[in-house]
Amino acid sequence: MLCYDILTRNQRHVLDLLLAEKTALSAYTILDRLRIKGFRAPLQVYRALEKLIKLGLVHRLESLNAFIACSRPECEEHSLIAFVICRKCSNIIEFDNGVIDDNVKKHMQTINFWPQDTILEIRGICAGCHSFV
Amino acid sequence: MLCYDILTRNQRHVLDLLLAEKTALSAYTILDRLRIKGFRAPLQVYRALEKLIKLGLVHRLESLNAFIACSRPECEEHSLIAFVICRKCSNIIEFDNGVIDDNVKKHMQTINFWPQDTILEIRGICAGCHSFV
């Protein structure tokens, strides 16, 4: 990981937890899990998350109010950060698709909009869960 | 509007308000504006919103925790419901893009995922605000 050694104690605790879990956690769940490390208030979590998100090591899932470690922290830049979220098993998969990204960028040009952040979250049923129907 | 006459009193109050405002409102803002109509509790708003969203007359903006009237309620089905949100003027524009939708669907097929809801919200600076820089 590129900037792991730059992280502070709290930031590293939060990132380590999110890397250990494979799924997304809410800020308050993170708080509870890190009480053993001395965390006592939501702000400790939110401030660490803020930095980790800025570094691209963690993403926020807007539709879940939850946070997940980036699955490709080695990448300097994603073309587009996007997620599929299974409603049954709650599994979350991050994906990166240059074609979709190009489509979006092109559309933004046609409507004359300067995009800064793009949120793409797709909720549905994953392959594993679908085969159980 | 297709199903306007089916709506109940509370649902109609909420929809009318959202149609009058051009922007997105939080549930609690809606509650405050509708106190004059007799609204007293958040649940009255949330329940009306739930129905309106199910009917496709209102959309939820996940990145804002806010709600906005659909700008194309006459459409039975959108190919993809997507928004651009200006960080400066807070203006919100709904858009519909078949190419993006097709490529998302295509990607979902390749990863074997059954999509139900797709959230696409793009935050940045709109043309009007950008020209002031």
Added chain:
DNA sequence: AGTACTAATGTTATGCTATGATATATTAAC
């Protein structure tokens, strides 16, 4: 009309999510 069913409403209470404000401590730069 009366019964049964379904959907919507009203209300209280509660829980989850997020940030403001202030003071202290730590780190980096000069």
Added chain:
DNA sequence: GTTAATATATCATAGCATAACATTAGTACT
């Protein structure tokens, strides 16, 4: 070592959302 910037700790508060339960209103059928 002083300064400046960043991170931390803590308390308080604001904002968002739903559980649970009681009541009312509308619909369908006999």
